[in-house]
Amino acid sequence: MRNIILLFSLLFSTFCFAQNGIIQGRVFDAVNNEGIPFANVIVQGTTIGASTDIDGLYKIENLATGLYNVEVSYLGYEQKVAFEIQVQGNKPAQVDFALEENTEALEEVVIKAKPFSKTAESPVSLKTIGVSEIKRNPGGNRDISKVIQSLPGVTSTVSFRNDILIRGGSPAENSFYIDGIEIPTINHFATQGASGGPVGIINVDFVNEVNFFSGAFPANRGNALSSVFNFEFKEGRKDRVGGSLTLGSSDLALVVEGPLSKKNKDATFIFSARRSYLQFLFAAFGLPFLPTYNDFQTKINIPINKNHRITFIGIGAVDQFRLNEDEKFYDTSDLDAFAEYEEQRYFLSNIPVNEQWNYTNGLKYTWFRDNSYTNFIISRSRLNNTAYKYLNNDENELKLFDYLSTEQEHKLRIENITRVNGYKITAGIGLENAIYTNETTTFLSTEDDIPDIQYESRLPVNQYGIFAQVSRSFLKDRLTLSMGFNAWGNGYNKNMRNLFRQTAPRISASYVLNDKFSFNTNAGLYYQLPAFTVLGYKVDGEFVNRDNLKYIRCGHLVGGFEYNSSNNSRVTLEGFYKRYSDYPFSVNDSISLANLGGDFGVIGDDEFVSDSEGRSYGLELLFQQKLYKGFYGLVAYTLSWSQFEDKNGKFVASSWDNRHTVSLTGGKQFKKNWEIGAKWLYSSGAPYTPDDIYLSSIVASYAARGEGIPDYDRLNSERINPYHQLDIRIDKKWFFKRFALNLFLDIQNVYNNKVSSKPFLVPETDLETGEPSFVPDSNPLRYNMKFLNNENGLLQPTIGLILEI
Numbered sequence: 001m002r003n004i005i006l007l008f009s010l011l012f013s014t015f016c017f018a019q020n021g022i023i024q025g026r027v028f029d030a031v032n033n034e035g036i037p038f039a040n041v042i043v044q045g046t047t048i049g050a051s052t053d054i055d056g057l058y059k060i061e062n063l064a065t066g067l068y069n070v071e072v073s074y075l076g077y078e079q080k081v082a083f084e085i086q087v088q089g090n091k092p093a094q095v096d097f098a099l100e101e102n103t104e105a106l107e108e109v110v111i112k113a114k115p116f117s118k119t120a121e122s123p124v125s126l127k128t129i130g131v132s133e134i135k136r137n138p139g140g141n142r143d144i145s146k147v148i149q150s151l152p153g154v155t156s157t158v159s160f161r162n163d164i165l166i167r168g169g170s171p172a173e174n175s176f177y178i179d180g181i182e183i184p185t186i187n188h189f190a191t192q193g194a195s196g197g198p199v200g201i202i203n204v205d206f207v208n209e210v211n212f213f214s215g216a217f218p219a220n221r222g223n224a225l226s227s228v229f230n231f232e233f234k235e236g237r238k239d240r241v242g243g244s245l246t247l248g249s250s251d252l253a254l255v256v257e258g259p260l261s262k263k264n265k266d267a268t269f270i271f272s273a274r275r276s277y278l279q280f281l282f283a284a285f286g287l288p289f290l291p292t293y294n295d296f297q298t299k300i301n302i303p304i305n306k307n308h309r310i311t312f313i314g315i316g317a318v319d320q321f322r323l324n325e326d327e328k329f330y331d332t333s334d335l336d337a338f339a340e341y342e343e344q345r346y347f348l349s350n351i352p353v354n355e356q357w358n359y360t361n362g363l364k365y366t367w368f369r370d371n372s373y374t375n376f377i378i379s380r381s382r383l384n385n386t387a388y389k390y391l392n393n394d395e396n397e398l399k400l401f402d403y404l405s406t407e408q409e410h411k412l413r414i415e416n417i418t419r420v421n422g423y424k425i426t427a428g429i430g431l432e433n434a435i436y437t438n439e440t441t442t443f444l445s446t447e448d449d450i451p452d453i454q455y456e457s458r459l460p461v462n463q464y465g466i467f468a469q470v471s472r473s474f475l476k477d478r479l480t481l482s483m484g485f486n487a488w489g490n491g492y493n494k495n496m497r498n499l500f501r502q503t504a505p506r507i508s509a510s511y512v513l514n515d516k517f518s519f520n521t522n523a524g525l526y527y528q529l530p531a532f533t534v535l536g537y538k539v540d541g542e543f544v545n546r547d548n549l550k551y552i553r554c555g556h557l558v559g560g561f562e563y564n565s566s567n568n569s570r571v572t573l574e575g576f577y578k579r580y581s582d583y584p585f586s587v588n589d590s591i592s593l594a595n596l597g598g599d600f601g602v603i604g605d606d607e608f609v610s611d612s613e614g615r616s617y618g619l620e621l622l623f624q625q626k627l628y629k630g631f632y633g634l635v636a637y638t639l640s641w642s643q644f645e646d647k648n649g650k651f652v653a654s655s656w657d658n659r660h661t662v663s664l665t666g667g668k669q670f671k672k673n674w675e676i677g678a679k680w681l682y683s684s685g686a687p688y689t690p691d692d693i694y695l696s697s698i699v700a701s702y703a704a705r706g707e708g709i710p711d712y713d714r715l716n717s718e719r720i721n722p723y724h725q726l727d728i729r730i731d732k733k734w735f736f737k738r739f740a741l742n743l744f745l746d747i748q749n750v751y752n753n754k755v756s757s758k759p760f761l762v763p764e765t766d767l768e769t770g771e772p773s774f775v776p777d778s779n780p781l782r783y784n785m786k787f788l789n790n791e792n793g794l795l796q797p798t799i800g801l802i803l804e805i
Contacts, residue, residue: 021063021087021735023095027056027072030098031419033306033368036074039099044069044081044568045629063087065735067132067669069568069627072097083568083626084132088735090804091237101419102477116562116570116624117211120424120471120482123510123520124558124574125215127151131234133632134204136667138679139727139748141249141798143200144210144231145187150665152620152636153214153576155658155683162187163196163597165656166214167576168616168642169226171196171597172531173554177221178202178231179299181313181362182411184381186229188293188319189356192385192405193531193604194597201295201317203272205244205255208234215558215576216508216522219469219484220415220426225528225554225580233299233313236268242805249746249798251276251293260302271298283324288347294318309366316359323348323393332770339767346762346788350706352389352401354600358382372418383407387601402441403602407532409434415467424471426484432463436532440605452704459536459543463490463529465499482508488527488551492535495550495610502527502551521559527551530584533604534593550582550610560620568626577617583644584608590647590712595655614644614654625666633666646715653687653716660684660722673733682724687716688758696761697775697782708761723755725793742802747795754793762788 027039035056042049043060050058060070065088073079077099085093117128129147134140140147145162148154155165163171172194176183187197211230213221221228241258257270272295279290297315304310325348329341362379385405391397415428435458442453469484484506489499496502506524513519529535530549537545560574584593585608592612596603618640625633638661643651660682667677691708695701701709727748734741763772763783775782 020061021065021089022059022061022092023063023068023070023085023087024057024059024092025095025097027052027058027074027097027099029077030100031368031373031417032370033309033373035306036077036099039072039074039077039097041070041072041097044071059092065089065673065733067627070095072099074099076102078102081568083130084632086132088733088740088804089737090735090739091242092239094235094238116564118510118520118562119218120473120480120510121218121426121469121484121508122213122216122522123480123482123508123518124522124560125153125213125576127212127214129210129212131204131207131209132627134207134210136675136677136729136731138665138667138677138729138746139725140679141746141748142204142246144202144204144207145200148210148212149681150634150636150663150679151212151214152572152574152622152638152661152663153618153640155638155656155661155686157686161196161198162200163194164227165658166226167578167618168640168654168656169554169578170194170594170654170656172593172603173224173226173528174229175221175224175227176229176231178313178315178362179233179311180230180364180375180377180413181360181379182381183231183315183360184407184409185317185358185360185383188295188317189291189321189354189600190358190383191597191600192383192407192602193533196597198291199250199276199293201297201315202231203253203255203274203295203297205246205253205272206233206270206297206299208232215556216506216524217526218426219467219486219504219506220413220428222430222465222467222486222488222504222526223528225526225552225578234270235299235301236270238265238268244802244804246803247801249796249800250278250281260300267300267302269298269300272296279322283326286324286326286341286344288324288329288344289351290322290324292320307368309368311364311366313362313364314359316357318357319355321351321354321356323351323353325393330770332767335767338770342762342765343760343788343790346760348393351600352387352403354385354387356383356385358384371420372416374414374416377411377413377415379409379411381407381409381411385602398443399441400443403439405436405438405440405533405602407434407436422472425469427468428466430463430465430467430488432461434461434463434532435459436461436536438533438536438538438605455538455541457536457538457543459532461490461492461529461532461535463488465489478512480508480510488529490529493546493549496529516564518562518564519559520562522556523558524556526554526556528554530593530608530610531604533602534584534606534608537605537607539607544607545584545609548609549584552583552610553581555579568628570622570624572620572622572624574620574622575618576620578615580612580614580644582610583612583614584610585612585645589710591710591715592644592654594644595716612645614642615651616640616642616654627669630669631666634663635665636663637661647712655687655716657716658683658686667729673731673735675731675733677729679727680724681727682722684722685719687719689715690718690758691761693761693785694782697763697785699774699781699783702763702783718758720757721755723753723793725753726750738805740804742804744798744800744802746798746800748798749793749795752793752795754791757790757792759787759790761785 190197213228236257243256246253253274255272259265260267295317300312360381389401438457465488467486471482508522587607623635642654642657662682665679689710692711696708
């Protein structure tokens with residue numbers, strides 16, 4: 001790697017020189033969009049800066065390439081800092097500031113703790129992640145779902161999936177928004193009924209910043225129990241058409257951006273397309289499955305004038321998942337090799353062929369007025385999920401499983417934000433129409449051609465809701481209070497029809513103790529609609545869950561202290577308690593739906609009743625150092641418990657009860673645009689339910705499931721071993737007059753640590769015949785069973801290249 005970098009250095013040494021970089025943008029009122037004239041914009045730690053003109057525009061020129069923090073201040077408004085702005089010679093860095101009015105600032109200068117990332121509505125449990133933090137995160141692979149694993153309260157599975165587990169909640173309890181437009185699916189090969197998958201869809205080159213709420217959700221963000229993500233997409237560049245090409249470990253991405261027309265360069269577009277080549281890598285490694293993913297996304301921003309703006313967001317993915325039936329997996333001529341490939345044969349006997357595509361198109365019209373603005377947001381989303389499985393993976397034999405499901409959602413949200421007499425008032429309504437379809441055919445036995453499960457389902461669901469929130473500061477800005485609620489209902493059944501049964505109040509408070517310390521707290525009640533797979537499940541032509549389901553309910557209580565230093569760092573300590581009720585509980589398997597969702601496929605296709613309860617609680621400690629004198633870092637520790645009721649009504653550990661989680665992330669920038677970073681993650685072992693060996697060994701039972709039958713009398717009674725991993729990343733950047741080049745080395749799991757997850761229970765194989773062996777004289781007929789090790793953890797080095805023009 002060192003020789004490669006030296007070669008690049010030699011090749012470019014005659015062309016590479018310090019460029020005169022530019023930071024430019026607009027400073028404006030966050031409510032009425034009016035430009036703020038004569039605001040001071042400076043590069044942090046220097047005397048370099050500029051003042052805004054009459055329209056709020058500014059430009060800072062003659063900057064050397066590198067990363068800068070930029071501050072803006074103006075009397076009567078909150079001061080704001082944009083961290084880690086990349087300046088390069090081939091294009092200006094566009095940095096716009098939307099400033100919130102400071103109601104007390106004109107009356108008297110007061111001592112106030114400077115918020116790091118805090119709003120009146122969400123003074124706790126809000127973390128903001130900048131684009132530079134996402135791109136350079138060691139082991140993150142430019143994937144936001146992996147990057148947030150560094151934050152407190154966030155845990156993940158030890159497999160290669162992107163399941164987002166927040167404060168003991170399941171991966172189905174999160175909601176996602178891009179520029180205020182809700183996005184149901186953010187992962188490729190997504191688990192239907194949850195949110196996880198192996199690779200994120202969102203291209204990080206689009207992201208300006210991410211606001212991550214693990215509690216204290218704003219009232220205009222509903223249908224979430226554990227977290228809300230607000231992705232802010234950047235606008236396309238305004239000076240000319242440009243783009244970038246990224247070659248990573250698993251895919252190739254192309255981005256094109258620029259002004260829509262020469263006459264109105266404030267109207268911009270940005271578009272990307274990405275295609276993976278994972279199938280070739282997986283085949284080379286001898287893995288039993290070959291995934292291919294593609295995604296496309298775009299943003300179009302059209303400011304009609306200062307009072308009217310239109311934003312269009314489009315995002316979609318096409319995923320294909322086929323089997324790798326290499327003949328060597330089944331070759332019995334070499335018995336040692338045949339035994340070595342037992343895990344591949346196990347996966348091939350269970351994994352279906354899967355094809356999935358999804359998209360969301362959304363349009364937002366914003367109307368600004370003197371003291372308010374209104375967003376009108378409409379969107380359409382669709383998920384199409386197909387899966388099938390043939391006996392012995394032979395299309396000439398019986399089709400054991402055939403699944404086709406779609407989810408269509410049409411949404412309208414109108415929200416108005418008003419500022420009057422020091423109060424900030426948010427209010428609005430929401431309307432949603434969804435159509436869920438499902439065609440399922442399953443054979444549990446191969447003795448005849450009559451399916452054991454067969455049904456078709458088409459379920460329309462119409463939701464309606466209201467929301468409002470009021471916020472204000474008191475005592476010369478020392479005390480900030482916010483109160484709000486939302487309420488949602490739908491016509492699925494009588495339990496859900498009256499939206500006021502699902503009224504979700506919330507209150508937040510923040511008190512500034514001195515110029516560095518503050519105390520913040522929130523209490524709230526939140527509701528979430530069960531997954532469409534649960535709502536639309538049919539037996540004998542009837543929606544068997546219709547009379548038994550309610551909205552899932554979760555109460556949050558969060559409180560903690562925050563310390564802000566003068567060198568871009570902060571320390572927070574937060575305690576949280578969450579109480580769940582009305583969680584769907586499986587009638588057939590006697591397990592709460594809250595324990596499911598961390599695997600591929602579909603969850604919720606079963607009979608449920610809404611009578612399960614749960615709880616999670618814990619402490620979170622965070623030290624965060626934004627860029628300061630070339631250093632940055634993050635230390636996070638979470639101690640938590642997550643418990644749900646078993647079939648006897650006793651609280652037991654949930655599948656997400658990772659008791660201790662530690663994350664250490666840090667890095668240093670050096671001269672000549674070198675950067676090195678490292679991340680170390682530790683997670684104590686997650687619980688799992690052992691299999692019932694006797695029931696699983698019965699030939700008919702194993703043939704029906706193809707895997708071990710969990711013993712729910714011992715729900716989550718076992719744990720995997722603790723897992724830890726070290727990732728490192730080295731970046732070298734070159735800046736030219738017309739383009740920029742970034743070469744990086746990213747190594748995941750540097751010391752190749754491995755951990756065994758729940759073992760697979762499989763029939764023993766007679767190596768001479770390659771067939772399963774049976775228990776002699778058993779009645780019913782049973783297999784001899786054994787455990788197959790399920791090991792996770794792989795050293796993954798990546799050399800990547802990013803070219804920007």
